[in-house]
Amino acid sequence: MLTSRRVVLRSLAASAATGLAVPATPRRFSGVIGFDPDRSTMGESLIRLDHNENPYGPSRKVLDAIQGAMESVNRYPVAGYGELRERIAHLHGVKPQQILLGCGSTDVLRMAAFAFLAGGKQLIQASPTFEAIESYAQRSGAEVVSVRLAPGFAHDLERMSARTSAAPALVYICNPNNPTASLNPREDLEAFIGKLPVSAYVVIDEAYHHYAGQSGMYASFVDRPVDNQRVIVTRTFSAVYGLAALRLGYAVASPDVVRAMGRFAGEDNINGIVMQAALAALDDIDAVNDFVRQNADDRQEFFNQAMARAMKPIDSHANFVMMNTYHPAEDVIEHFRKNGVLIGRSFPAMNTYIRVSLGRPEEMRRFWQAWDALPYPKHTMQH
Ligand SMILES: Cc1ncc(COP(=O)(O)O)c(C=O)c1O
Known part of the structure; x- marks a missing residue:
């Protein structure tokens, strides 16, 4: 049994190596x-x-890391979670307690919905936008308020603001927005966040962050944070890092918010191969x-x-x-x-x-x- 598993692993490694050669x-x-x-x-x-x-x-270096990680798939990745969390925290100049990893950023969005929308609270989002959070909001029993994009295809922040009541809510901003690939200027977003009631959390989904960096309108809320403990920024390894199949995403937020969302994280929800792949990807x-x-x-x-x-x-x-x-x-x-x-x-x-x-x-x-x-x-x- 053991031998045959090793043979399978070796032949997997060999075929991966053939692809790389x-x-x-x-x-x-x-x-x-x-x-x-x-x-x-x-x-x-x-x-x-x-x-x-x-x-x-x-990248080639990431593929090499994946191949290397295959050697130890029989072991639980005990130290890996902490190491990756620290590496991402270091990248963004925050504390490790401000990083929450998920099995894809969709998983992180699920944790945000479960933590902040249960019991009939409101999700305020654009339409159209990336739908994952809406489906999790519905599963949490939340009311979903969808606000049509503005004529220029950016989020209609004024109308979203008007729809946000004083009751606890979660606002979802996808910037750049999927499916329109459009941006809301940084200063407009900052003004919008500044006006939100203190009961509102806001998720800023930066899945396409790297591709937007060239625009003067854009500045990440991780790189240039605002002084608001309720802002949650999400990122993914599925886009520029090319790791969609391995499923890894994360949130950057205040330690309290990370703790609240982390209650909905699965045990050992990050696999050992993607941990090594992500470390290599961040270095490359x-x-x-x-x-x-x-x-x-x-x-x-x-x-x-x-x-x-x-x-x-x-x-x-x-x-x-x-x-x-x-x-x-x-x-x-x-x-x-x-x-x-x-x-x-x-x-x-x-x-x-x-x-x-x-x-x-x-x-x-x-x-x-x-x-x-x-x-x-x-x-x-x-x-
Ligand atoms: C805006 C946005 N957020 C999150 C995701 C999901 O990313 P992940 O693969 O990390 O779950 C996508 C995927 O298409 C997306 O477009």
């Missing part, structure tokens, strides 16, 4: 990328532009910079292609783009699927818009080929 230096990278450029499409007929993942990640700053640069190039190219077709996507501050097709999104999504390209799901509040995660250049060429094959007269798709 293929030279992988896409033109604009400095050799840090671990993926074979063709791996994202290898053996799969569908192009995945549907979940806002990093199509280039994780060159890789993060390369991923961000590559995404900026891919995003620019998307806008060039869209504009060449007289389309005007919503300004994007993330690794995905949303645009109006002026046709039912469900039909457009189905057309892409039939043409071998998966794009984001439809969003009822914006039901003629599609959300496209940026893929590798060769994948995006397939996207535009499928776009050009849409069976709609082109003039009905333009502004």
Whole structure:
């Protein structure tokens, strides 16, 4: 039994090593990328532009760390949680007691909902936005108040403020927002938070933080905190770090808030492989910079292609783009699927818009080929 498990592990390690052995230096990278450029499409007929993942990640160093961690998967990762927590705290210049790890940031959002929304409290959120917290709010018996995005696609902070009563509530701000990739300027958010009643907690979901960094409008609430003990910032390892499958996210908040949310954390909810992967990912700053640069190039190219077709996507501050097709999104999504390209799901509040995660250049060429094959007269798709 033991022997056969070792054999399986060895053969897993060998196949991972085979994947790594293929030279992988896409033109604009400095050799840090671990993926074979063709791996994202290898053996799969569908192009995945549907979940806002990093199509280039994780980095080679992170893949090496994952392979190393496989040697000790028979052991509980006893020291790992504390080590990772300290590393993230050090990164952000806060105390370890201010960091709460989760099995993906979705898990951290669940803990926030369970800690602060139970017993009929209010969740105030934008519409459309990332839906995870809404589903957890419903499970906690909360009332969900959804406020349509403002005409420029940012959160309508004035209307959200007006809907926040003096009763205890949780406000969810996704910045940049999924699915629109839009930003609310930092100063507007600060003014909004300053006006919230003292009974309100606010979650600022910075899942796409690294991709927004280039905008002068943006400053993270971890890097530049405000003096408010009820602000909870969430981050994920699923986006720029390229670790979506391994499930790791975290919250940065006051020790009291971390304690309150931590009551809803599962025992040993972080696995030993992702702990090592995350430590390596945080150290591999060159890789993060390369991923961000590559995404900026891919995003620019998307806008060039869209504009060449007289389309005007919503300004994007993330690794995905949303645009109006002026046709039912469900039909457009189905057309892409039939043409071998998966794009984001439809969003009822914006039901003629599609959300496209940026893929590798060769994948995006397939996207535009499928776009050009849409069976709609082109003039009905333009502004
Ligand atoms: C805004 C936002 N927050 C959180 C998540 C979930 O991240 P995780 O994979 O860490 O659960 C996503 C994933 O799409 C997202 O778009």
